[in-house]
Ligand SMILES: Nc1ncnc2c1ncn2[C@@H]1O[C@H](COP(=O)(O)OP(=O)(O)OP(=O)(O)O)[C@@H](O)[C@H]1O
């Protein structure tokens with residue numbers, strides 16, 4: 001096994017008007033190459049903070065993070081956010097090709113790659129549409145296609161399906177499983193949904209209530225390829241419930257603090 005991400009004792013303190021806020025405390029995580037790790041934890045526990053540190057968008061107050069690239073020329077990591085984060089003035093095609101354009105991939109090649117991913121996420125008819133013409137689920141497909149088209153070694157996803165209605169979410173979960181199983185990228189995936197984490201992940205890391213740190217983890221034993229059918233299996237329900245029992249304590253602690 002090759003280590004792809006090594007985060008050690010990460011702490012992040014944000015300044016604020018009411019004094020410093022410790023958003024993440026001594027959080028460590030190691031992710032192997034090709035592993036799909038889900039992170040679950042109560043709201044405000046520091047999940048996005050952790051992902052932003054991995055993505056290089058913010059720096060930790062202490063601790064260190066190392067990402068191990070295989071190919072110096074390829075993009076190392078890409079983030080997909082909950083709020084679609086696509087450019088309203090660009091077409092679907094240009095949005096999906098954006099990362100490739102930034103990397104200087106020639107126009108014909110990047111459009112070809114972008115079209116290929118647009119087809120894979122089921123948006124072939126909408127390649128020339130603008131984001132305002134798309135539903136939320138379609139916009140998130142654009143974000144996902146853009147991330148995959150850019151072909152980063154590591155995909156960082158912060159509740160990418162969080163803004164979607166439950167039915168669209170199920171469809172996109174199935175699509176993500178399929179896309180990931182074909183590419184086997186290293187993924188760190190944040191979600192509030194235990195079922196989603198069990199369906200998608202190889203391993204689920206639970207975080208404590210604010211200030212978040214590592215609590216425990218579960219490995220997901222289910223064979224791949226997986227599909228939504230798995231969610232009907234008794235073992236699926238058993239594992240989901242075991243995770244909930246651990247998470248519930250942290251969610252209640254978070255709620256008590258807010259009272
Ligand atoms: N830029 C910032 N300045 C000050 N405080 C911040 C900042 N960003 C986050 N925080 C605080 O840090 C803590 C962790 O925030 P973070 O967004 O990482 O949590 P989260 O686990 O992603 O939450 P959610 O599940 O609601 O998305 C919270 O208390 C939040 O209010």
Ligand SMILES: [Mg+2]
Pocket residue numbers: 047048049158
């Ligand atoms: Mg968050």
